[in-house]
Amino acid sequence: MSNMRLKEQLDNLFNPKAVAVIGASNTFGKWGYNVLNRALSHKQGRQVYAVNNKEPEVMGLKAYRSVVEVPGPVDFAVITVPFQDVPAAMEDCVTKGVRSAVVISGGLAETGEEGARVERHIAEIARRGGIRFIGPNCLGYCNPYANFCTAPFLPPVETGRVALISQSGNSGQSILDYGLQMGVGFSKFISSGNEADLRFEDYLEYLGQDENTDIILGYVEGLREGRRFLELAREITRKKPIVIIKVGRTDVGTRAARSHSSALAGSDVVLDAAFKQCGVIRVNKLHEVVDVAVSLLGQPLPQGRRVGVLSMSGGMAVIAADALRKEGFELPPLSPATMEKLNSMMSRRWSGGNPVDPAGDFVSYQALWPMIEDGGFDAIVVIGGVAMTSGYATWAPATMKPATEEVGRLMEEAELDAIKTTIDLMNKHHKPVLFTVGSARFETEGKVPLKLRESHLNLYPDPEESAKVLGRLVRYSEYLGPRTSSLQVAEKWRAK
Amino acid sequence: MSNMRLKEQLDNLFNPKAVAVIGASNTFGKWGYNVLNRALSHKQGRQVYAVNNKEPEVMGLKAYRSVVEVPGPVDFAVITVPFQDVPAAMEDCVTKGVRSAVVISGGLAETGEEGARVERHIAEIARRGGIRFIGPNCLGYCNPYANFCTAPFLPPVETGRVALISQSGNSGQSILDYGLQMGVGFSKFISSGNEADLRFEDYLEYLGQDENTDIILGYVEGLREGRRFLELAREITRKKPIVIIKVGRTDVGTRAARSHSSALAGSDVVLDAAFKQCGVIRVNKLHEVVDVAVSLLGQPLPQGRRVGVLSMSGGMAVIAADALRKEGFELPPLSPATMEKLNSMMSRRWSGGNPVDPAGDFVSYQALWPMIEDGGFDAIVVIGGVAMTSGYATWAPATMKPATEEVGRLMEEAELDAIKTTIDLMNKHHKPVLFTVGSARFETEGKVPLKLRESHLNLYPDPEESAKVLGRLVRYSEYLGPRTSSLQVAEKWRAK
Numbered sequence: 001m002s003n004m005r006l007k008e009q010l011d012n013l014f015n016p017k018a019v020a021v022i023g024a025s026n027t028f029g030k031w032g033y034n035v036l037n038r039a040l041s042h043k044q045g046r047q048v049y050a051v052n053n054k055e056p057e058v059m060g061l062k063a064y065r066s067v068v069e070v071p072g073p074v075d076f077a078v079i080t081v082p083f084q085d086v087p088a089a090m091e092d093c094v095t096k097g098v099r100s101a102v103v104i105s106g107g108l109a110e111t112g113e114e115g116a117r118v119e120r121h122i123a124e125i126a127r128r129g130g131i132r133f134i135g136p137n138c139l140g141y142c143n144p145y146a147n148f149c150t151a152p153f154l155p156p157v158e159t160g161r162v163a164l165i166s167q168s169g170n171s172g173q174s175i176l177d178y179g180l181q182m183g184v185g186f187s188k189f190i191s192s193g194n195e196a197d198l199r200f201e202d203y204l205e206y207l208g209q210d211e212n213t214d215i216i217l218g219y220v221e222g223l224r225e226g227r228r229f230l231e232l233a234r235e236i237t238r239k240k241p242i243v244i245i246k247v248g249r250t251d252v253g254t255r256a257a258r259s260h261s262s263a264l265a266g267s268d269v270v271l272d273a274a275f276k277q278c279g280v281i282r283v284n285k286l287h288e289v290v291d292v293a294v295s296l297l298g299q300p301l302p303q304g305r306r307v308g309v310l311s312m313s314g315g316m317a318v319i320a321a322d323a324l325r326k327e328g329f330e331l332p333p334l335s336p337a338t339m340e341k342l343n344s345m346m347s348r349r350w351s352g353g354n355p356v357d358p359a360g361d362f363v364s365y366q367a368l369w370p371m372i373e374d375g376g377f378d379a380i381v382v383i384g385g386v387a388m389t390s391g392y393a394t395w396a397p398a399t400m401k402p403a404t405e406e407v408g409r410l411m412e413e414a415e416l417d418a419i420k421t422t423i424d425l426m427n428k429h430h431k432p433v434l435f436t437v438g439s440a441r442f443e444t445e446g447k448v449p450l451k452l453r454e455s456h457l458n459l460y461p462d463p464e465e466s467a468k469v470l471g472r473l474v475r476y477s478e479y480l481g482p483r484t485s486s487l488q489v490a491e492k493w494r495a496k
Numbered sequence: 497m498s499n500m501r502l503k504e505q506l507d508n509l510f511n512p513k514a515v516a517v518i519g520a521s522n523t524f525g526k527w528g529y530n531v532l533n534r535a536l537s538h539k540q541g542r543q544v545y546a547v548n549n550k551e552p553e554v555m556g557l558k559a560y561r562s563v564v565e566v567p568g569p570v571d572f573a574v575i576t577v578p579f580q581d582v583p584a585a586m587e588d589c590v591t592k593g594v595r596s597a598v599v600i601s602g603g604l605a606e607t608g609e610e611g612a613r614v615e616r617h618i619a620e621i622a623r624r625g626g627i628r629f630i631g632p633n634c635l636g637y638c639n640p641y642a643n644f645c646t647a648p649f650l651p652p653v654e655t656g657r658v659a660l661i662s663q664s665g666n667s668g669q670s671i672l673d674y675g676l677q678m679g680v681g682f683s684k685f686i687s688s689g690n691e692a693d694l695r696f697e698d699y700l701e702y703l704g705q706d707e708n709t710d711i712i713l714g715y716v717e718g719l720r721e722g723r724r725f726l727e728l729a730r731e732i733t734r735k736k737p738i739v740i741i742k743v744g745r746t747d748v749g750t751r752a753a754r755s756h757s758s759a760l761a762g763s764d765v766v767l768d769a770a771f772k773q774c775g776v777i778r779v780n781k782l783h784e785v786v787d788v789a790v791s792l793l794g795q796p797l798p799q800g801r802r803v804g805v806l807s808m809s810g811g812m813a814v815i816a817a818d819a820l821r822k823e824g825f826e827l828p829p830l831s832p833a834t835m836e837k838l839n840s841m842m843s844r845r846w847s848g849g850n851p852v853d854p855a856g857d858f859v860s861y862q863a864l865w866p867m868i869e870d871g872g873f874d875a876i877v878v879i880g881g882v883a884m885t886s887g888y889a890t891w892a893p894a895t896m897k898p899a900t901e902e903v904g905r906l907m908e909e910a911e912l913d914a915i916k917t918t919i920d921l922m923n924k925h926h927k928p929v930l931f932t933v934g935s936a937r938f939e940t941e942g943k944v945p946l947k948l949r950e951s952h953l954n955l956y957p958d959p960e961e962s963a964k965v966l967g968r969l970v971r972y973s974e975y976l977g978p979r980t981s982s983l984q985v986a987e988k989w990r991a992k
Contacts, residue, residue, distance in 0.1 A: 083845075106855050107845040110810075137855075168811025170880075221814060247811065252827050253818035259847045260810030260855075285960060286815075314606075314756030315664025315743065318717060319782075322749035331748050349579075349603040351755045359602050359633075359756075384666075464781060 003205065009132045010198075010206045013100035014188065015146035016076030017046055020067045020098070022089045023080035023105075024050035024058040031104055032080045033059075034152030035140075039078065042148045047072060067092045075099045078140060078150050083107035086136065087121050094129030101126070101133040102140035102150050109194050109262035110137055116262070123196040131197075137261065138193025139169035142176075144186055145212055151191060160185015161214035162293055165203045167192050167221045167261045171247075171286060175219065179290045183453030184297070187212040194262045201225045201232060208236040215296055217289050220246040221257040226271075230278050237279035241476060243292050245283050246271060279479040281472050291458055291465065292472050298456025299432035301477040302470065304378035305329045308371045309355035312384030317355035320381055320436070320463035327471035331355065332376050341370040365418040372425045372433065379474075381466050383436040415448050423455055432473065434466040435459050499701065505628045506694075506702045509596035510684065511642035512572030513542055516563045516594070518585045519576035519601075520546035520554040527576045527600055529555075530648030531636075535574065538644045543568060563588045571595045574636060574646050579603035582632065583617050590625030597622070597629040598636035598646050605690050605758035606633055612758070619692040627693075633757065634689025635665035638672075640682055641708055647687060656681015657710035658789055661699045663688050663717045663757045667743075667782060671715065675786045679949030680793070683708035690758045697721045697728060704732040711792055713785050716742040717753040722767075726774050733775035737972060739788050741779050742767060775975040777968050787954055787961065788968050794952025795928035797973040798966065800874035801825045804867045805851035808880030813851035816877055816932070816959035823967035827851065828872050837866040861914040868921045868929065875970075877962050879932040911944050919951055928969065930962040931955050 019039055025032030032052075036059055039048050050058040053065045064070050067077060067089070077098050079089045083105050093101055108119040119136060126133055134140055140150030144159040153173060162184050166172025169191040176189050187210060190203050200223060207213045216236065223229050233242055248257035249268045275282045283289055307329045311317035321331055331354050334342070342356060345366055351357040356367060371380050426433050435452075437459045452459065460466040515535055521528030528548070532555055535544050546554040549561045560566050563573060563585070573594050575585045579601050589597055604615040615632060622629055630636055636646030640655040649669060658680050662668025665687040672685050683706060686699050696719060703709045712732065719725045729738055744753035745764045771778045779785055803825045807813035817827055827850050830838070838852060841862055847853040852863060867876050922929050931948075933955045948955065956962040 107843070110855070111845060111848065166811075168809065168814075170809030171811030171815070174809075219811065221811070247814045247818055249818045250821035252821040253814050256805075256810075256814045256817040256827075256847075256851050259849065260814055260853060285958060287958075313664065313666030313670075314752075315662075315667030315715065315717070318664075318743045318749050318752045318756055319667075321752040322743055322745045325746035325748040331752075347603070349607060351752075352607065353755065355752050357756065359606070462781060462783075 003209065006202060006206060007209060009100060010202075012075060013132060013134070014141065014143040015148065016100070018049070018072060018074045018076065019046060020049040020051050020064075020070060020074045020077045020096075021080070022051040022067055022077055022092075023085075024052050024061075024063060025080075026055060026058050031152070035078050035080055035104060035150055036061075038149055038152045044147060046148070047074075049074065067096045067098065070096065073097065077101040078104060079136075080104040083115060083118055083136075087118065087125055090122050090125045090129075090131070090133075093131055094125060098129075098131055101131055102138070103133055103135035103193070103196075104138065104140060104150070105135075106137040108136045109196070110259055119194060119196050119262075126197055133197045134190065135193040136196060139172070139191035141191065142186070142189040144188075151189065154189075155180060157189065158185040159212075160187065161212065161297070162186050162217060163188040163190075163207045163210065163213040163215070164217040164219075165190045165192060165200055165207070166219035167195070167200065168219055169193070171219050174286050175217065175289050178287055179293065182290055182294050182458065183456065184290060184293055195224060199224050201228045204229065204232050204236070204242075208232060208240065214240055215293055216240055216242045217293055218242065218244045219286075219289070220244055221248050221261050222254075223271075226274070230274050233275075233278040233280050237476075237479070241281055241296050242279075243281045243283060243289055243296075243472075244275065245286060245289050246275075276475075276479075279476065281476050283468075283472060288465075288468065288472075291460065291469050294456050294458040295432065295434070295469050295473055298458070299434075299473070300427060300430040301480070302379040302432055302474045303430055303477065305474055306332050306376060306378045307470070308334070308374060308377040308380045310368055310371055310380065310382045311355050311357050314351070314357045314359060316383045316436070316463055317351070317357045320383055320467065321355060323464045323467035324381065324470070327467045329379075329467070329470070329474075334371075335374050335376050338370045338374045338376075342367060365422060368422065368433070369425055372422070372429055372431055377431065379431055379470055380433045381436060381463065381470070382433060383463055383466075412447055416451055419448070419451055419455070419457070423457070432470070433457075434470055436461070436463050436466045499705065502698060502702060503705065505596060506698075508571060509628060509630070510637065510639040511644060512596070514545070514568060514570045514572065515542060516545045516547050516560075516566055516570045516573045516592075517576070518547040518563055518573055518588075519581075520548050520557075520559060521576075522551060522554050527648070531574050531576055531600060531646055532557075534645055534648045540643060542644070543570075545570065563592045563594065566592065569593065573597040574600060575632075576600040579611060579614055579632075583614065583621060586618050586621045586625075586627070586629075589627055590621060594625075594627055597627055598634070599629055599631035599689070599692075600634065600636060600646070601631075602633040604632045605692070606755055615690060615692050615758075622693055629693045630686065631689040632692060635668070635687035637687065638682070638685040647685065650685075651676060653685065654681040655708075656683065657708065657793070658682050658713060659684040659686075659703045659706065659709040659711070660713040660715075661686045661688060661696055661703070662715040663691070663696065664715055665689070667715050670782050671713065671785050674783055675789065678786055678790050678954065679952065680786060680789055691720060695720050697724045700725065700728050700732070700738075704728060704736065710736055711789055712736055712738045713789055714738065714740045715782075715785070716740055717744050717757050718750075719767075722770070726770050729771075729774040729776050733972075733975070737777055737792050738775070739777045739779060739785055739792075739968075740771065741782060741785050742771075772971075772975075775972065777972050779964075779968060784961075784964065784968075787956065787965050790952050790954040791928065791930070791965050791969055794954070795930075795969070796923060796926040797976070798875040798928055798970045799926055799973065801970055802828050802872060802874045803966070804830070804870060804873040804876045806864055806867055806876065806878045807851050807853050810847070810853045810855060812879045812932070812959055813847070813853045816879055816963065817851060819960045819963035820877065820966070823963045825875075825963070825966070825970075830867075831870050831872050834866045834870045834872075838863060861918060864918065864929070865921055868918070868925055868927055873927065875927055875966055876929045877932065877959065877966070878929060879959055879962075908943055912947055915944070915947055915951070915953070919953070928966070929953075930966055932957070932959050932962045 023032040024036040050061040052063040108115040142149040248254040349359040519528040520532040548559040604611040638645040845855040
């Protein structure tokens, strides 16, 4: 199969003209209800047909007993019938000339030999009829650029430069949900299920060429074409970062994966080494997938392992030092020029070195900026609030809130100016700045959080998370090699 | 020093009759302002005096030039003057007959030799005058039982059975804040600072005997009396769990700790082994201190390492299996009786084993209960919402919210009943149940979250956290040994 052929097939799959929901239902809560509901709410410019072999009408639409009976052409079907009825539904699709499909239905290979037999049968029918399909045992996909979605439980998905392929529907949704909260826009979300036809590797190949996609995220339980994955990854990661969470790392986890998505996981250690060789950024927790994506979108890649820490808590500075050290970073001394600047602005209580801790006073942007400019650092980790000039808008205790609305407004403006200066310095010096602020990460109101989200400046919940993300970034930067190439990647996103 | 003497001294320190704030200030935001403000707001039944050698009046109180000039007796002082003025202030306290003090002031041993010299001088004056003190370079303490607090930035602290000793003021506050959010009440909070006089070990000894304290939490940068700590811990952990986060684990972290709290950390590996030998529960992140405390308060200790997993997401089930395996747990098969019950209530899509995954349907309490009763498990990890019968009250997408208020009320009642049944089964079978639900952990409204918080049923953000906490609990249970003794500990709390 040539790339052009795959591209054409998936272009149709992700942007169909006429959709049939086979197994459409009037019963609130059933998959056939939820999927049709979702398809109808993204209907604009395309036909949507309901297929139900018992009811004459579903959700106010005329229902056809079979997709074959639909009067007009149908190029795409979502199949949500019980597992034993899927082969017949797929046969009907072939007869009708459907080109691509999503099989939502579960109860197939993941449940044992009977289901596996039916699943093979479905795949055979589709192959014979030239139908490419996602699933079974999946949510299908979301394509915000075409305003079409088969996954029923998602909030509205913003368009953006990040694609997500997930072998778990639920975990994929969690990643997507968290990404949307953090201001990430998506080019595609694919829930790949049991991958009886289209596989993780097919989506990867497609997205590697997709002009709307700059970063590819993946949730993996088991790769069916390991060698192909690695060949693709080696090529793609030179232009687009690939961030993967691979679960099923232990014997028990692998067993659980088999009964979930019928995935056959290989040795985790071998895979880990292979990922490294191909520049794949591997993470260990769901939310880390998003945290790394946000950093890639918003920050220059670090050009080395020397980190400056600015913390308004001495305890957190120690925790940060431990965490950074474990990720292989150094905390070198401040330059004499930086020392002089900090001495002039802080009380003699301050820690007098790196980590910089004002020890009881508040940290300020004025202390951060000389650290960004200090040639001895490749990255800065800030702990204890972004709201550092004005200080109080986002995190201060109630007793320290601005006295009047006007004071609040002035603080907010000063804060926005300071963030702008920080971003400018960060880009000028090609140096990421990671803010660590605890629960404030979920703050959603006000101009400051909005500005941070728009700029893809993540707020990490603790120093360990900041250190971990920075570790992923520096290893990718080292993989890409000399400064220019990694900056090309970073500059490319920035230009968007 | 005998225990009785230490007890008497600290009893006075934690519940003084007449308080002088030395360095009290009219300037909003200064420590001398914040501390006096806090002392005044907890004034009831005790005298509070302001001492300021320049101003005639502070916050509407007559200000004395020195504590010596205060007309009535003063048994306790909070000192917030600049570091070089602390010795004179301490001398005045000796002259006045003050018995105990908190030295908030920083700029001492943590900043280098000059500060260390002044700090030794302060300690010498206090020792000579028979004054015990907390600090310097600290927030002091909070004693909710006596309604007294010197730490300025805390929300109101509920009384309860948990004590916290912290060598970092800020980290201590973070633990306390999170604890309060999670429904933990406190017997004491102590920010121990540089420990020039009273040390972590003194507080530990005191709290070991404290009738209001059942669990002792600690944030440690360096132990000044390692051997004494371990002797105390060995004795105390037979009756009261000790949960410690020890930072400064790496060379870089240790260096940062020295310039923060002047702590001298020993080898982390040695300490780790020593902690194990004494039954100390060691954790690695600030929030974990609280998570373990909540579980100890609300759950029976697990009596073995066999875990049943019930998950509404197959992907999360795999992640849970991996995480539990890494903590040394097993996921044995379901008993035939449990299999039969689950087969009768779930679609054939379900995973058909442990982890139990309904695969697209919702998990229900009806599936959880047979798992708790299954003699093959020592603990259950539930993933994907507590709201499982009614389902929708706390976590469901907006489209699935109850149609009317009345339906909502019925759902809530069903949910509360189901939680009660779950707790009863959990206690009957001496088996912890850990709920994993993502962001719902921060939900604060409604009867269901309230009931969960009151019952100390924690909601963990991801399966890794549930596995980690369960790992801490099982190792403590194994340390305590045969079933009876660990249950005694658990039963004791439950009786409160």
